[in-house]
Amino acid sequence: MTRIPPTSGAIRFRLTPDASAASFERGTDLMQPHRSVPWSLSLFTLADSKIGAGFLSLAQKDGLITPDLITHCRELTNGKRGRGGILSHYLFALEQPFFLDLSVQPLLLIVGPDHIKAAQFALARDWVYDSSSQTHKFFQAYSGDIVWHDLNVRLHQRMRDDASL
Numbered sequence: 001m002t003r004i005p006p007t008s009g010a011i012r013f014r015l016t017p018d019a020s021a022a023s024f025e026r027g028t029d030l031m032q033p034h035r036s037v038p039w040s041l042s043l044f045t046l047a048d049s050k051i052g053a054g055f056l057s058l059a060q061k062d063g064l065i066t067p068d069l070i071t072h073c074r075e076l077t078n079g080k081r082g083r084g085g086i087l088s089h090y091l092f093a094l095e096q097p098f099f100l101d102l103s104v105q106p107l108l109l110i111v112g113p114d115h116i117k118a119a120q121f122a123l124a125r126d127w128v129y130d131s132s133s134q135t136h137k138f139f140q141a142y143s144g145d146i147v148w149h150d151l152n153v154r155l156h157q158r159m160r161d162d163a164s165l
Contacts, residue, residue: 004092004093004096005092005111005113006065006069007043007044007069007072007073007076007092007111008043008090008092008111009042009043009064009065009069010040010041010042010043011040011041011046011055012029012030012038012039012040013029013030013039014027014028014029014030015027015028015029015030036099037089037099041055042090043065043069043070043073044073044076044077044090044116046073047070047073047074047077048073048074048077056070076111076114076115076116077116088106088107088108088109089106089107089108089109090109090111091108091109091110091111092111100121105120105121106120106121107119107120107121108120108121
């Protein structure tokens with residue numbers, strides 16, 4: 001299994017039956033509207049925003065993150081605020097499942113050790129001719145979700161393991 005880097009950290013929120021810490025396990029993640037993934041704020045978003053300062057300060061105090069990690073997150077985003085909006089997803093490892101919403105043009109942000117590369121998906125995009133304006137207009141032809149999980153990674157690992165016996 002691939003080790004996920006510290007930059008993959010995020011704050012997620014849980015809905016709990018009451019305000020006690022004991023009810024945390026009985027709670028559920030706050031989910032994004034119309035999506036089957038938890039709502040979260042990435043370390044990249046927190047490191048590059050004023051509202052993130054309080055969360056980051058508390059996380060540092062509790063020993064969850066270091067000042068160097070925050071600096072590294074800021075360097076990776078290179079001052080591009082909002083890089084990880086609600087329609088994007090960070091990918092840190094090949095084995096990591098990720099979510100694509102076909103009703104929009106999702107953005108996959110692939111995080112390397114010293115850079116972030118963006119991949120915009122227009123898989124379900126199509127166009128139609130609008131006779132009233134005499135132009136072509138693009139639209140998302142499909143709706144629905146895709147969760148990608150590369151099974152070939154496991155298959156290749158198993159084949160390598162079998163070959164070494």
